[in-house]
Amino acid sequence: MSAILNKLAPESELADDRYGDIRRRAHQRLMQYGFPDLKTEAWKYTSLRVLEKRELSATGPSEAGQPATLPFEADVIPMANGLIDPDRLNLPAGVRLEPMAPADLINLDYGDRAGAMAWLNLARFEQAWRLVIDATLERPLVLAMTSSSDFAASVHPRLQIELAAGVEAVLIEQQADRGAGLINIVEDIALARGSKLRHVIQRRNADSIWVQRTRVTVSADADYRCHALDLGGRLVRQDLSVHLLEAGANGEIDGVAFIDSKQHVDWHTAIDHEVGHTNSRESFRIMADGTGVGVFNGRIHIQRGADDSHSDLNTANLLLSESARINIKPELEIYAEEVTASHGATIGQLEDSALFYLRTRGLPVDQAMALLKYGFAAAPLENAEPEALRDWLTAELETVL
């Protein structure tokens, strides 16, 4: 796989800017550890070999498509082809965006080859932004990540999002990639004491290879809730880890992925109870149709001494065709004593009896199937608030059923 590395990160192309030392160190690690393959546990069901064949151009086109208009008022930060133009922003009060300082990027560790894409990001990022939310937001803040249909470059966006103590916000990542490039995002989100974040990831990609690593840290009495609606893409790999750092921290993930023919979507989530008196809940559902492939790996880690922690993980999955595939693995690692942790995992098909029941009431097959799929997939979206957000997400889901 070293051919891929030389293609994605030729040493001669490392920018020699103020982050130069950081880039060279990251590049060194990348070369040292190499690229993950199917023998790498965390990449067992998702191969990046497709990158070998992909012709990636050096630079992207200048204009990206507009994101779809949202059915509610929001403040939008456009990220076109992986880049934010700071001169074209109109940020609401209490929000600021600034380049990250090199000091924020030293001593990062992404481990061995399983973290290769994060090392690659650190070696090659075009921009590294620090987004600070200092005041409670009245309207959702939208990161509109779009790319144009002729986009075929590789980009490595980097974001650090910080919520100040006590602040409440809704952050929507609206991802609509229409190109065929590589988008390799590393994102860190920090919730200070008592803050609340509703983090929406709504994705609907075309042919790109989309790799996103999101790491969330939750301080005392802070509340992180993720609502994900992943409508797939040629290849999507999402890592989402939530670290509950202090007592009273709460972390919840509600996710739905609908994967159609020629799409591959892999979600690796991890919730880490680092101390006691922390709570988490996760519900994730995948539907795969045609030749679609879905992967869900959900890990709950309750560390030694993290007593009085509570955790619930549930995944339900639906295969809609003979050739669709879904791989699921719930993982519970519990090293503390006084905890409650539950998990459940199911995988199945649409029930003939339910389909027949709906048809006897007059619903044609297509409509009956769409209703059953909706009934299966909409459940995790029920927790999204406010109502306008929930309605938008369920309407987006309905467009693919």
Added chain:
Amino acid sequence: MLKINNLHVAIGDTEIIKGLDLEVGSGELHAIMGPNGSGKSTLGYALAGREGYEITAGSIEFEGQDLTELEPEERAAAGLFLAFQYPVEIPGVNNAYFLRSALNAQRKARGEEEIDSITFLKTVRESLNSLKMDEALLKRAVNEGFSGGEKKRNEIVQMAVLQPKLAVLDETDSGLDIDALKLVAEGINAQRNAQRSFVVITHYQRLLDYLAPDHVHVLSDGRIVESGGQELSERLEAEGYSFLEAESEA
């Protein structure tokens, strides 16, 4: 309304219905009784068009139309309704949304206008109230978390909203307590008129006391072996099905 002639139905290689004849006229209520395994539910499923219930011989004519040529949803639009013995749970699908979609799909298939939401809700509320069901059920998922009795009553609510020409009720009375049974019977009686017909499949005399069927048939081993009036069901209640064997031996 319904003419079944020499019907044979097989599930896989096993023949369940073995030459059944039945004619139901407009406005009539027919009761079908019979021991377990006699083919009662198979008849219901065959009428509604369930996959795997193969009609190997005979015919089913519904209002002059060959019913066997139609898909289940086409049968529904033509005016056939089956109340399930075991109503199916549909998680995540709101009861009101489901029922309105079903009604509008039928209306569309018949070339009629969609129903407006006010008229729809009025109809549903009326039938819920008459069956003493909580209106909150409308917002819950179809049959999910319903008690056995609520599921059965929900079938009658659906029937009242969908207004079929012929309703086949498959053991709608089983699992109901006496009060619920009376409500269900009243719900059925409220829907009776000169144009609407019923085929009521049941084990018990009690429901028939309320419904006063026009005809009672006994189904045994896939055939109707005895037909009569309400006195037949009373005799079955008193003597059980054993008298059938005695008669066939005699």
